[in-house]
Amino acid sequence: MKIDFLLIGQGIAGTALGYRLKQAGKIIRIIDQPSGNQSSRVAAGLFNPITGRKMVKTWFADFLFPEIIPFYKDLEKLTGESFFHEKPIYRPFLTIEEQNEWMGHSAEEGFQLYLDSIFTESQSEKLCDSFGGVMLKKSGWLEINIFLDAMQKYFSEELIQEYFSEDELKREGDLWVYKGIKAKSLIFCNGLGAMKSSFFEYLPFAPVKGEILELKQDFCPDYIVNRGVFRVYLGNGIHRVGSTYSKHDLEIGATEEAKNEILTKLNGLVDLPVNEIISHKTGIRPATRDRKPFLGKHPKAKSVYIFDGFGAKGVSLVPYFSKIMRDYLLGNTSISKEVDIARYFNYI
Numbered sequence: 001m002k003i004d005f006l007l008i009g010q011g012i013a014g015t016a017l018g019y020r021l022k023q024a025g026k027i028i029r030i031i032d033q034p035s036g037n038q039s040s041r042v043a044a045g046l047f048n049p050i051t052g053r054k055m056v057k058t059w060f061a062d063f064l065f066p067e068i069i070p071f072y073k074d075l076e077k078l079t080g081e082s083f084f085h086e087k088p089i090y091r092p093f094l095t096i097e098e099q100n101e102w103m104g105h106s107a108e109e110g111f112q113l114y115l116d117s118i119f120t121e122s123q124s125e126k127l128c129d130s131f132g133g134v135m136l137k138k139s140g141w142l143e144i145n146i147f148l149d150a151m152q153k154y155f156s157e158e159l160i161q162e163y164f165s166e167d168e169l170k171r172e173g174d175l176w177v178y179k180g181i182k183a184k185s186l187i188f189c190n191g192l193g194a195m196k197s198s199f200f201e202y203l204p205f206a207p208v209k210g211e212i213l214e215l216k217q218d219f220c221p222d223y224i225v226n227r228g229v230f231r232v233y234l235g236n237g238i239h240r241v242g243s244t245y246s247k248h249d250l251e252i253g254a255t256e257e258a259k260n261e262i263l264t265k266l267n268g269l270v271d272l273p274v275n276e277i278i279s280h281k282t283g284i285r286p287a288t289r290d291r292k293p294f295l296g297k298h299p300k301a302k303s304v305y306i307f308d309g310f311g312a313k314g315v316s317l318v319p320y321f322s323k324i325m326r327d328y329l330l331g332n333t334s335i336s337k338e339v340d341i342a343r344y345f346n347y348i
């Protein structure tokens with residue numbers, strides 16, 4: 001069997017790029033091991049244009065955000081499933097100074113696109129928001145497990161569910177041969193799995209563990225609340241709340257410490273008891289040292305590529321960057337220096 005691209009990994013990255021290449025008429029196969037660290041299967045799925053403690057426009061926002069809604073909506077149509085939810089994000093102010101600062105932001109051109117309203121009074125007696133807060137738009141969340149399952153059906157001809165072992169890989173002429181599959185090119189989209197690949201182990205990944213809870217609590221507004229932790233309403237009285245960030249503990253497995261951290265922060269956001277904790281999950285984000293994704297071609301090996309390093313923001317990054325990567329692979333464009341792995345060629 002001769003194909004154009006063999007992708008390794010069907011998290012959100014491999015799924016998006018696989019879709020783009022298949023739509024472009026390329027013959028692909030995707031090998032994915034449905035166990036181990038799958039950051040996408042644990043993620044909250046939020047996309048949020050204004051992020052960080054200082055609440056600044058997220059890196060590349062004006063390129064990323066126009067792609068997000070059409071991309072996931074097209075895939076809903078394609079698969080006939082519902083997994084994409086546009087929802088405003090409400091961020092309470094902690095001080096009157098912060099309220100004033102946001103009043104200033106509301107006049108700035110760059111922010112207007114993402115700003116829905118500023119409230120100077122509390123929006124609910126159940127929220128700890130006595131100074132009001134800011135409602136952001138062009139935000140929401142992706143139900144990633146439903147998305148990935150739906151896309152597995154779309155890839156029914158292409159998906160091979162097993163571990164990809166480089167020991168089985170051979171080079172024959174201009175092709176890569178893997179268990180009978182002859183591929184013109186390989187693309188590693190396997191999150192932190194790429195750290196164990198002999199091709200890409202040199203890249204400076206900087207994994208970050210995250211823990212996340214699903215719990216029952218009253219008060220189910222039609223917006224996401226976000227301050228210290230986010231709280232997304234999933235339906236049936238259940239909320240997803242998280243996440244933690246740890247660069248030190250990289251063991252998969254839930255910790256009491258992280259659970260307590262999330263519950264303490266939630267307590268500072270919503271003035272209600274938690275009725276029940278339903279689940280506590282953990283995953284490791286494929287983050288990078290400079291917090292920019294890894295796109296591009298291996299500097300030495302022929303026809304070996306990477307599409308990875310989406311860190312804490314896979315949902316908002318992959319719609320745009322999968323388009324850039326597809327065009328690059330089809331020879332129509334170059335990759336911007338900020339994300340091209342050429343920035344690390346001296347590491348090899």
Ligand SMILES: Cc1cc2nc3c(=O)[nH]c(=O)nc-3n(C[C@H](O)[C@H](O)[C@H](O)COP(=O)(O)OP(=O)(O)OC[C@H]3O[C@@H](n4cnc5c(N)ncnc54)[C@H](O)[C@@H]3O)c2cc1C
Nearest residue numbers: 009011012013033039040045046164191193210283314315
């Ligand atoms: C707690 C938590 C909360 C998060 N919240 C958000 C959020 O709200 N919004 C957001 O945008 N992002 C969030 N993220 C980050 C998000 O999960 C990542 O950005 C994204 O999922 C990365 O996707 P990926 O496809 O690159 O990697 P992964 O999802 O890790 O996928 C890699 C795939 O490759 C497979 N694989 C690896 N090695 C091999 C191999 N040798 N053979 C076969 N298969 C292999 C793995 O099994 C996996 O299926 C969160 C992450 C965590 C942990």
